[in-house]
Amino acid sequence: MATAAAGSTRVNLFMPPRRQFDRRRALGVLAVVCLGGPFLRRTGAQATGATIHFYSPETNINNFGALKSEFDGFFASAGGHKFQPYSDRAAFEKALAGNAGLFLLSSWHYPQLAAKAAWQPRLIGQLREKSTQRHVLCAKQAVANVAALKGARVVSAGNTAFTLSLLADLLGPSQRTLITEQNILPVPKDMDALMTVDLGAAQAAVTTESGLDKLAKINPKQHQALVQLAKGPERLLPIIIAPTQPDAATQALLKVLTDMGRDAEGQQRLRLLGLDAFAPITDAQRNQLRK
Incomplete structure (x- = not known):
């Protein structure tokens, strides 16, 4: 390696000044950040979903x-x-x-x-x-009308608050007090509600029209044994x-x-x-x- 003497100091002729080296390193790091930044952000966005x-x-x-x-x-x-x-x-x-x-x-x-x-x-x-559905109140053919449900057990796939709101629409102002919170029996699905009525564990069910349609396909005889007492409005x-x-x-x-x-x-x-x-x-x- 070539060197030159300057008094007692030895200088490497091929070594760039320290300031120049630091500047080159800084520029290199900056280039990596600029080029790699978007990639790193995309990777993070892909890994973290909503x-x-x-x-x-x-x-x-x-x-x-x-x-x-x-x-x-x-x-x-x-x-x-x-x-x-x-x-x-x-x-x-x-x-x-x-x-x-x-x-x-x-x-x-x-x-x-x-x-x-x-x-x-x-x-x-x-x-x-x-994008809409309609709820109905149904019971076995032996139930003559809504008035016959006073104090009866009503089964529903919805929770109590939602079911009472549906019943207010289904029964109307004059008969909305026929069924109270204590009369509501929650079950997981519409089919469970309809089966509960068929087994006699409840006198009526609040269900969707699609639930009734499904029952008609699965068990036509059971479907024919039910009567619709009231039908609510279309809901989103x-x-x-x-x-x-x-x-x-x-x-x-x-x-x-x-x-x-x-x-x-x-x-x-x-x-x-x-x-x-x-x-x-x-x-x-x-x-x-x-x-």
Whole structure:
């Protein structure tokens, strides 16, 4: 290696000045950061998905662990998103107040939210290409009319508060007091409610029209033994709400949910919620939610 003597000092002629070396190293690090930064952000966004929180008074799900496992398993290969179900309304609304992500809830529940201004309805559930459903009050043929149900046990797949609200519509102002909270028997699904009436453990059932249609296909004889005592109005199916300014992960999850109804495995999971697809909500449906 060539060197030159300068008094007692030996200088390496091929070594760049220290300041020049530090500058080159700094520029190299800056280049890595500039080029690698977007990649690192994309990787982080892909690894961290959004969460959809779920609560419904319209069904009495008895195995939230299995429900969460099914949805998480589906989301694992679709962005790493998570599904978080709740059995308690207060816990769900507390999460709504302190979390981002998406929230899947009943269209009956949404107008009651205290802080709904910060959230926008984005998707609505569909069943057989419809976004509404109708509830009916049915009983065995031996029950002559609604008045005969005074003090009778009524079975429903919805929780007590939701069922009493339905009965207020079904019975009307003059007869809404015929059935009280003590008369309501909650069960997990519409089919459970209809079977309970058939077995004689309850005198009437609040169910959806789709539940009755399913019974007609499975057990026509049992279906023929029932009479519809009252029919309620069309109600919107459950909705998904999002923050007014959703982040990238939340927008990605909205896309996954929108596409689930076109995928056999996705549709299989949605049927666990009584749905078979999600669709963008319309302005008319948004206005209906405000009523």
